[in-house]
Amino acid sequence: MSFERIWHKSYPAGVAGEVTFDETVMPEILTKTAGRFPDRDALIFMGTKITYRELDALVNRFARVLTSLGVAKGDKVAMLLPNVPQIVIAEYATFRIGGAVVMNNPLYTERELAYQLNDSDSKVLITLDMLFPMAMKLKATTKLEHVVICRIGDYLPEALKPLFPPVEFEKKEGVHLFMDLLNAQSDAPVANAAGWDDVGALMYTGGTTGVSKGVMLTHANISRNTQQLRYWFPTLKDGEEGVLAIFPFFHSAGWTGVQNMCILAGWTDILVPKPEPDTIVYLLENFKPSLLPGVPTVYIGLLNNEKFRKLDFSFLKAFMAGAAPLAVETIKQLKALKNVPIINVYGLTEICPMGTATPWGGNEKSGTVGVPLPSTDLKIVDLVTGKQEMENGQEGEICFKGPQVMKGYYKRPEETAIALKDGWLYTGDIGFLDADGYLTLVDRKKDLIVASGYNIYPKEIDELLMEHPKVMEVCTIGVPDAYRGETVKTFVVVRPGQTMTADEVTAFCKERLAPYKVPKLIAFIDALPKSTVGKILRRELRDREMKKQA
Structure with a gap:
């Protein structure tokens, strides 16, 4: 890929438009990092520290475990874990013997997990x-x-183990304890069996867009996307930084942006098993990470926490936001705590998932998700045919091309053909580029509300209402309407200690929106449904409304 694009002029100093990739797979990168920074803490789990030398040795041990269980090259090993050391050890062991990891959300129901495990052909579950x-x-x-x-408790400090007593269970054939298996194996080096073009992971889409599909990511996708993201931060030093792992590793944002990025750069990964404000404050206070990632809802929760607001943030070098751009008020409050860069990132599972980011040390344009990463191409096409490329400022479907674009959907050639056309991934997201190449997300194609023939983007209404001092969270959907086709319904979560009426919401919107965009229905609720990374599940609210009307 060789090209020049308008966004290249907005790149951080020292960052070129293209990356010269090191064609090394992530399990080999781990071994290299263990050689470069053997005594650097790779993982910190509530106080327990595992160095890179130790992590590489543990991966060798568990690679032998998997081989002893009959896992061969190309076999699928499913993970059903929060951010604990075992998930990193098991993943990289699977990579090392040429298997593919299948990442699963521990909060999923039995039905959802059975679907994913069967669909993925998983042989082993951790x-x-x-x-x-x-x-x-x-x-x-x-x-x-x-x-x-x-x-x-396997890797908790001794003082914390009594808080998490082991759950007893009946020993059965084919059921094993992680530590028993691990301790029985040697930590001598295991030869890498992962091929550059082999599928290294199945990451399931889902939670916000409907039926889950297994996204096939090759080792080339995984390594290159991690390198693209690392390249974006030229002033951060290998072997010297720490990242608070709020994003779960079973989600592609935490997987690439935190877990794999740390392993590539020799940074310390401070694991957050459950991202509650008090836990996050404790980890910030005690381990002082350079980077604090979070989705908007996580930041809102932290900003409402008095202990967080009183922290000394002298150690912090940046806030990193994903899932959706931060509201203007949230940005102001974070900047008041520590005036460091706020890096918005955007992507999706199908691109491993990093596609765009706010330039490091560059212009932080509020409401945008930055510019395409190096070696990444992006175009905006019309919503009807998908063939006409739109001008700057014109809305359309966002499409990506680059080394991070997935191989396809597992066992779904028809759906792969719909998403991938001539090397371009059609995202289903609507957005536009400005004259500097910054991308603004408008909405999902599926979230578009059509009322009386007018196109209404619920995100626009949500962002407006987030400016109201009484509103903590908000989500707008379209609901069936006999007269308008669809009408606008907004769900509001009011800030603690505040009261609000529907008339206040309507009056606020009427002053700032065209009449057809003003919500006709308003509901106040205690909490919005969210995914495990804190992304608001607009589809779930729609499903609830459809059931009510049925």
Whole structure:
């Protein structure tokens, strides 16, 4: 790929439009990093520290475990874990022997997990003891041959272990304890069996867009996207930074942007098993990461936490935001705590997932998600044919081309053909580029509300209402209407200690929106449905409304 684009002029100093990639797969990169920074902390888990030398050795041990369980090159190993050391060890062990990891959300129901495990052809499941009953049901109804049980306390400091006593369970054939298996193996080096073009991971889309599909990411996708993101921060130094791992690793943002990025750069990964404000404050206070990632809802929760607001942030070099651009008021409050860069990133599972980011040390344009990363091309096409490229400032569907674009959807050639056309990934997201190449997200194509023939973007209404001092969170959807086709309904979560009426919402909108965009229906609720990374599930609200009307 060789090209010049308008966004290249907005790049950080020292960052070129293209990356010269090191064609090394992530398990080999881990070994290289262990050689460069052997005594650097790779993982910190609530106080327990694992160095890069130790992590590489643990990966070798578990690689032998998987081989002893019959896992061969190309086999699928499913992860059902929060951010604990075992997930990193098991993933990189799977990579090392040429297997593919299948990432699963521990909050999913048995039905959802059975679908993903069957669809992915997973042979082994790595999970927590507290999920044992469900794991046994899954083993009986899927192709699983082995279940490996981890305990939260396995890597906790001794003082914290009594808070998480092990869950006892009946020993059965094909069921094993993680630590028993690990301790029985040698940590001598294991030869890398991962090929550059092999599928290294199946990451399931879902939670916000409907039925889950397994996104096939090759080792080339994984390594290159991690390198693209690392290249974006030229002044941050290898072996010297720390990142608070708020994003879960079973989600592509945490997987590439935190876990893999840290391993590439020799940074310390401070694991957050459950991203609650008090836990985050404790980890910030004690381990002082350079980078604090979070989705807008995480930042809102932290800003409402008095302990967070009183922290000394002298150690912090940047806030990093994903899932959606931060509201103007949230940005102001974060900047008041520490005036460091706020880096908005945007992407999707199908691109591993990093596509754009705010330039490091560059212009932070409020409401945008930055510019395309190096070696990434982007175009905006019309919503009807998908063939006409739009001018700057004109809205259309966002399309990506680059080394991070997926191989396709697992066992779904028809859906792959719809999403991938001539090397371009059609995202289903609507946005526009400005004259400097900054991307603004408008909405999902599927979220568009058409009322009386007018196109209404719910995100525009949400962002407006987030400016109201009484509003903590908001989500707008379209609901069926006999007269207008669809009408606008807004769900509002009011800030603690405040009261608000529907008339206040309507009056605020009428002053600032065209009449057809003003919500006709307003509901006040205690909390919005969210994914595990804190992304608001607009589709779930729509489904609730459809059930009510049915």
